[in-house]
Amino acid sequence: GENVEQHPSTLSVQEGDSAVIKCTYSDSASNYFPWYKQELGKRPQLIIDIRSNVGEKKDQRIAVTLNKTAKHFSLHITETQPEDSAVYFCAASLGNNNDMRFGAGTRLTVKP
Protein backbone atom coordinates (compact mmCIF):
# COMPACT_ATOMS: atom_id res chain seq x y z
CA GLY A 1 0.00 0.00 0.00
CA GLU A 2 0.87 3.65 -0.13
CA ASN A 3 3.43 4.97 2.35
CA VAL A 4 3.85 8.68 2.98
CA GLU A 5 6.85 10.18 4.75
CA GLN A 6 6.90 13.76 5.94
CA HIS A 7 9.79 16.02 6.98
CA PRO A 8 10.65 17.77 9.15
CA SER A 9 8.68 16.69 12.19
CA THR A 10 9.12 20.11 13.77
CA LEU A 11 9.87 23.45 12.17
CA SER A 12 10.40 26.83 13.81
CA VAL A 13 10.60 30.05 11.80
CA GLN A 14 10.54 33.75 12.47
CA GLU A 15 7.45 35.68 11.55
CA GLY A 16 7.73 36.83 7.95
CA ASP A 17 10.04 34.01 6.89
CA SER A 18 9.05 31.17 4.60
CA ALA A 19 8.36 27.60 5.69
CA VAL A 20 8.69 24.48 3.57
CA ILE A 21 7.40 21.01 4.45
CA LYS A 22 8.24 18.04 2.27
CA CYS A 23 6.54 14.70 1.70
CA THR A 24 7.44 11.64 -0.31
CA TYR A 25 5.13 8.87 -1.40
CA SER A 26 5.75 5.32 -2.52
CA ASP A 27 3.05 4.47 -5.07
CA SER A 28 3.62 6.13 -8.43
CA ALA A 29 -0.09 5.69 -9.22
CA SER A 30 -1.09 8.16 -6.50
CA ASN A 31 -2.82 11.13 -8.07
CA TYR A 32 -4.30 13.28 -5.31
CA PHE A 33 -2.27 15.11 -2.66
CA PRO A 34 -4.05 17.19 -0.02
CA TRP A 35 -2.58 19.17 2.85
CA TYR A 36 -4.33 19.63 6.18
CA LYS A 37 -3.76 22.11 8.98
CA GLN A 38 -4.61 21.12 12.54
CA GLU A 39 -4.54 23.80 15.18
CA LEU A 40 -4.14 22.76 18.79
CA GLY A 41 -7.23 20.91 20.01
CA LYS A 42 -9.08 21.36 16.72
CA ARG A 43 -9.98 19.23 13.75
CA PRO A 44 -7.73 18.94 10.68
CA GLN A 45 -8.85 21.25 7.90
CA LEU A 46 -8.02 21.03 4.22
CA ILE A 47 -5.92 24.03 3.19
CA ILE A 48 -4.79 23.12 -0.31
CA ASP A 49 -4.64 20.11 -2.59
CA ILE A 50 -3.06 19.19 -5.90
CA ARG A 51 -3.76 16.54 -8.49
CA SER A 52 -1.16 14.72 -10.50
CA ASN A 53 -1.95 16.55 -13.73
CA VAL A 54 -0.45 19.81 -12.43
CA GLY A 55 2.95 20.67 -11.01
CA GLU A 56 2.10 23.64 -8.81
CA LYS A 57 -0.87 25.29 -7.20
CA LYS A 58 -1.05 28.53 -5.25
CA ASP A 59 -3.58 30.06 -2.90
CA GLN A 60 -2.48 33.40 -1.48
CA ARG A 61 0.46 32.69 0.85
CA ILE A 62 0.46 28.93 0.44
CA ALA A 63 1.57 26.84 -2.49
CA VAL A 64 2.09 23.18 -3.20
CA THR A 65 4.50 21.71 -5.72
CA LEU A 66 4.49 18.17 -7.05
CA ASN A 67 7.35 16.25 -8.64
CA LYS A 68 5.87 13.02 -9.97
CA THR A 69 9.18 11.68 -11.20
CA ALA A 70 10.76 11.95 -7.79
CA LYS A 71 7.48 11.14 -6.01
CA HIS A 72 7.58 14.06 -3.69
CA PHE A 73 5.45 17.10 -3.01
CA SER A 74 5.98 20.13 -0.83
CA LEU A 75 4.00 22.79 0.99
CA HIS A 76 5.36 26.32 0.89
CA ILE A 77 4.11 29.04 3.21
CA THR A 78 5.41 32.55 2.58
CA GLU A 79 5.33 35.58 4.89
CA THR A 80 4.50 33.35 7.84
CA GLN A 81 2.36 34.71 10.65
CA PRO A 82 1.88 33.45 14.24
CA GLU A 83 -1.55 32.12 13.30
CA ASP A 84 0.15 29.75 10.86
CA SER A 85 1.43 27.84 13.91
CA ALA A 86 -0.16 24.39 13.78
CA VAL A 87 0.48 20.78 12.80
CA TYR A 88 0.43 20.23 9.06
CA PHE A 89 -0.30 16.85 7.49
CA CYS A 90 0.28 15.77 3.94
CA ALA A 91 -1.58 12.87 2.36
CA ALA A 92 -1.58 10.86 -0.84
CA SER A 93 -4.30 8.90 -2.55
CA LEU A 94 -4.67 6.64 -5.56
CA GLY A 95 -8.00 8.22 -6.35
CA ASN A 96 -10.26 5.79 -4.57
CA ASN A 97 -12.22 6.71 -1.49
CA ASN A 98 -10.50 4.17 0.70
CA ASP A 99 -6.80 4.65 0.29
CA MET A 100 -5.84 8.08 1.62
CA ARG A 101 -2.63 7.78 3.63
CA PHE A 102 -1.26 10.53 5.83
CA GLY A 103 2.19 11.67 6.75
CA ALA A 104 3.18 11.83 10.41
CA GLY A 105 2.75 15.59 10.59
CA THR A 106 4.95 18.67 10.98
CA ARG A 107 4.59 20.96 13.94
CA LEU A 108 5.19 24.49 12.66
CA THR A 109 5.91 27.27 15.13
CA VAL A 110 6.05 30.85 13.93
CA LYS A 111 7.82 33.07 16.40
CA PRO A 112 6.72 36.72 16.59
Place this chain on the structure above:
Amino acid sequence: DGGITQSPKYLFRKEGQNVTLSCEQNLNHDAMYWYRQDPGQGLRLIYYSQIVNDFQKGDIAEGYSVSREKKESFPLTVTSAQKNPTAFYLCASTSGTGGVYGYTFGSGTRLTVV
Protein backbone atom coordinates in the same frame (compact mmCIF):
# COMPACT_ATOMS: atom_id res chain seq x y z
CA ASP B 1 -19.86 23.43 12.96
CA GLY B 2 -18.44 21.81 9.83
CA GLY B 3 -21.36 19.44 9.18
CA ILE B 4 -19.81 16.46 10.96
CA THR B 5 -20.26 15.99 14.67
CA GLN B 6 -18.39 13.69 17.01
CA SER B 7 -19.39 12.93 20.56
CA PRO B 8 -18.39 12.85 23.28
CA LYS B 9 -15.38 15.15 23.19
CA TYR B 10 -13.73 13.27 26.07
CA LEU B 11 -14.33 9.66 27.04
CA PHE B 12 -12.87 7.52 29.78
CA ARG B 13 -12.82 3.74 29.56
CA LYS B 14 -12.22 1.25 32.27
CA GLU B 15 -10.25 -1.90 31.62
CA GLY B 16 -12.37 -4.56 29.92
CA GLN B 17 -15.11 -2.14 28.93
CA ASN B 18 -16.51 -1.50 25.45
CA VAL B 19 -17.19 2.11 24.53
CA THR B 20 -18.86 3.64 21.48
CA LEU B 21 -17.85 6.88 19.79
CA SER B 22 -20.49 8.69 17.80
CA CYS B 23 -20.02 10.30 14.37
CA GLU B 24 -22.89 12.04 12.55
CA GLN B 25 -22.74 14.06 9.32
CA ASN B 26 -25.34 16.14 7.51
CA LEU B 27 -23.26 16.71 4.38
CA ASN B 28 -24.91 13.93 2.37
CA HIS B 29 -21.48 12.35 2.00
CA ASP B 30 -21.33 8.72 0.95
CA ALA B 31 -17.94 7.81 2.41
CA MET B 32 -17.06 7.94 6.07
CA TYR B 33 -13.84 7.08 7.91
CA TRP B 34 -12.41 6.56 11.35
CA TYR B 35 -8.81 7.51 12.10
CA ARG B 36 -6.71 7.17 15.17
CA GLN B 37 -4.19 9.90 15.94
CA ASP B 38 -1.21 9.22 18.21
CA PRO B 39 1.61 11.68 18.86
CA GLY B 40 4.23 11.54 16.12
CA GLN B 41 2.34 8.96 14.07
CA GLY B 42 -0.08 10.99 12.04
CA LEU B 43 -3.46 9.55 11.19
CA ARG B 44 -4.00 5.82 10.86
CA LEU B 45 -7.09 4.37 9.22
CA ILE B 46 -9.24 2.11 11.41
CA TYR B 47 -12.37 1.50 9.31
CA TYR B 48 -14.09 3.07 6.36
CA SER B 49 -17.49 2.84 4.74
CA GLN B 50 -18.39 3.89 1.22
CA ILE B 51 -22.09 3.06 1.31
CA VAL B 52 -24.77 2.17 3.82
CA ASN B 53 -24.58 -1.34 5.24
CA ASP B 54 -21.04 -1.81 3.99
CA PHE B 55 -17.71 -1.13 5.67
CA GLN B 56 -14.13 -2.28 5.34
CA LYS B 57 -11.17 -2.69 7.64
CA GLY B 58 -8.39 -0.17 7.47
CA ASP B 59 -4.80 -0.57 8.58
CA ILE B 60 -5.43 -0.98 12.32
CA ALA B 61 -8.92 -2.51 12.66
CA GLU B 62 -8.11 -5.05 15.38
CA GLY B 63 -10.03 -4.34 18.57
CA TYR B 64 -12.53 -2.02 16.86
CA SER B 65 -15.93 -2.48 15.28
CA VAL B 66 -18.27 -0.23 13.29
CA SER B 67 -21.72 -0.14 11.77
CA ARG B 68 -23.28 1.89 8.96
CA GLU B 69 -27.03 1.51 9.25
CA LYS B 70 -27.71 5.08 8.11
CA LYS B 71 -25.88 7.28 5.65
CA GLU B 72 -25.51 9.99 8.28
CA SER B 73 -24.07 7.83 11.05
CA PHE B 74 -20.88 5.79 11.47
CA PRO B 75 -20.32 4.85 15.12
CA LEU B 76 -17.07 3.26 16.27
CA THR B 77 -16.92 0.78 19.14
CA VAL B 78 -13.63 0.34 20.93
CA THR B 79 -13.78 -3.16 22.37
CA SER B 80 -11.93 -4.69 25.29
CA ALA B 81 -9.75 -6.47 22.73
CA GLN B 82 -8.06 -3.15 21.89
CA LYS B 83 -5.14 -3.22 24.30
CA ASN B 84 -3.94 0.33 23.84
CA PRO B 85 -7.00 2.45 23.12
CA THR B 86 -5.81 5.73 24.61
CA ALA B 87 -5.70 8.09 21.62
CA PHE B 88 -7.45 10.87 19.77
CA TYR B 89 -10.09 9.54 17.37
CA LEU B 90 -11.14 11.44 14.28
CA CYS B 91 -14.11 10.77 12.05
CA ALA B 92 -14.13 12.09 8.49
CA SER B 93 -16.38 12.07 5.47
CA THR B 94 -16.11 12.84 1.79
CA SER B 95 -18.31 12.89 -1.23
CA GLY B 96 -18.27 9.60 -3.08
CA THR B 97 -19.35 11.02 -6.39
CA GLY B 98 -16.20 10.08 -8.22
CA GLY B 99 -12.65 11.22 -8.02
CA VAL B 100 -11.16 12.08 -4.68
CA TYR B 101 -11.86 15.16 -2.69
CA GLY B 102 -10.63 16.50 0.57
CA TYR B 103 -12.05 15.13 3.76
CA THR B 104 -14.21 16.97 6.23
CA PHE B 105 -13.16 16.02 9.74
CA GLY B 106 -15.09 15.99 12.98
CA SER B 107 -13.68 17.69 16.05
CA GLY B 108 -12.50 14.40 17.54
CA THR B 109 -12.94 12.30 20.66
CA ARG B 110 -10.13 11.89 23.12
CA LEU B 111 -10.33 8.46 24.71
CA THR B 112 -8.42 7.66 27.88
CA VAL B 113 -8.18 4.34 29.69
CA VAL B 114 -8.45 4.71 33.45
